[in-house]
Amino acid sequence: MAEQQRHNHLPKLLVLGISPVFRLHEQKFAQRFEILRAWETPIFTEEFQASHAPHVRAMLCWGGTPVTAEQLSHLPALRLVVTSSTGVNHIDLRECHRRGIAVANSGNVYAQDVADTAVGLLIDVLRRISAADRYVRGGLWPVKGEYPLGSKLAGKRVGIIGLGNIGLEVAKRLEAFGCIICYNSRKKKPSVPLPFYLDVCDLAANCDILVICCALTDKTHHMINKEVLLALGKEGVVVNIARGAVIDEKAFVQCLVQGDIAGAGLDVFECEPNVPKDLLELENVVLSPHRAVFTADSFGDCFEHISGNLEAFFSNKPLLSP
């Protein structure tokens, strides 16, 4: 009875699915909000509709739980969707806008970790770190001798696709390595003193390395296609820490297998957790299981950020990261 009373003081938060951040910080969330677990009482059930639907104004979701128009139709009181991810491609933004529902993402909390992953994957591909580590662990160093040489990073031209929070963090890091940075974005950024290319193919033709940091939208779906890859050329390297579907994966794998580009570092794929079998055979790719944001530090920061957004919402203050 006392617990029920305590719950009545806390704002209701519908949690659509168990995101990694939620799993890690569930107790902390429960201290600040009354948690309604959609996997225990699904939103379309009578129980939920009767008790909670009229009162649920805020929802927490993540990349693994799509927010569809159908779901939104069961939540008439909803005014805020918070996602623990940076990407919002899993949310029907048009429907949210139509219904007057605000959407907030993770803002900047992951940007550093994702940028770190991008740089880590790039150095790994150029200097063959994972492949050489396999070589040593396989006992091959005493047997086969010196490992094949890699490629120098300093002086390479890097094209960043999408110069948002993450793209800017990547640029800042790679400049310190002596890379020459240019970028492609929806629009040129006047405050950024880096060369801008409106056309991705042009960017690719003038770079040695592409780092994909853009959101997945209708426009960016399969934006990195065979034409772009051929423009990048046989010595080109691609790093993807955005979303798998920005790349035409089938064409990409073919280019790698045929040697039309030199190598790739990939944290994301079109059909995770499935990775094209051909990639598993290649020595010049580095594969990561969508872990760019997955550090304990980031998740702590993300919890604070999500809380911040929710608290702002419930106090009628501006959101931190709309």
Next chain:
Amino acid sequence: SPKVPNPLGASIIAKTNTRPNLPKKKLKMEAIGVLMMCPMSAYLENELDKRFKLFRFWNQPQKEEFVKEKANSIRAIVGNASAGADAKLIDSLPGLEIVASYSVGLDKIDLGYCKEKGIRVSNTPDVLTEDVADLAIGLILATLRQICACDRYVRSGLWTKGDFKLTTKFSGKSVGIIGLGRIGLAVAHRAEAFGCPISYYTRSEKPDSKYKYYSNVIDLASNCQILVVACPLTKETRHIINREVIDALGPKGVLINIGRGPHVDEPELVSALVEGRLGGAGLDVFENEPEVPEQLFGLDNVVLLPHVGSGTVETRNAMADLVIGNLEAHFLGKPLLTPVV
């Protein structure tokens, strides 16, 4: 500017081709004997072959006899990180005038003895600074973010069964550097771009440095999360990473070695890693290369590399050019390009 040739994906080591920045006129030095201590670069071997009378030490079945026989004609040694010139070899080559090292490290050369005997020594500084510093950061990221373990995870099909664990963030972590020479400074410059506070230890404080100085390695290790070895190997710095330093770095600390294997007390390091007393290690060098302690092979928090610090086509070619350039300068009576002694 033209794209730089990149052999990524190719299986051969370095291509042999003429370098545009070497003199085209062939100097008449075919009679000068040059002793190359071990295989290090097909390109360098070829260039030495073209210019001098090249002896390949590793191909000689009777090494002592060979040295006695050729003693008077050998006027130069080309060494590297694995093999150089100790007092015994120097004594057996009365005609020796110069030791040109295909490395920046000089721990395999008896420098004092060379100085005493009036033998010149050259190395390959600057051209490899960026590559070694890049590798240090690559090792930090690979170790903290478990990039190699992640790659293994995906390749083994485990991702379809479950997600990989959380790893440790790099940005903002404190980085301590032992040795603030060219390479140490380049590491610091890169780590700063990740928002890392930098501290260092050197024999004496650098008054112009903006980084925090610690007068001993234990204090440095106690006050940083990532410790990078970037100093020369000398009698004083042998086993500079010992049990006490490893304890000070602790279970959340990470050691990165891009110096020389003997900088680290390797058995102590191995037991600390196996027992979890040290958080992780990224190692490019080992005490008895190419032997690497097998107890490390099963650990996800270590990254093991086969001494590839300067291992890019661009840099190894530049290093080879420096070796050739120094030898030619010497035999033409000109100043050495990168003299040490």
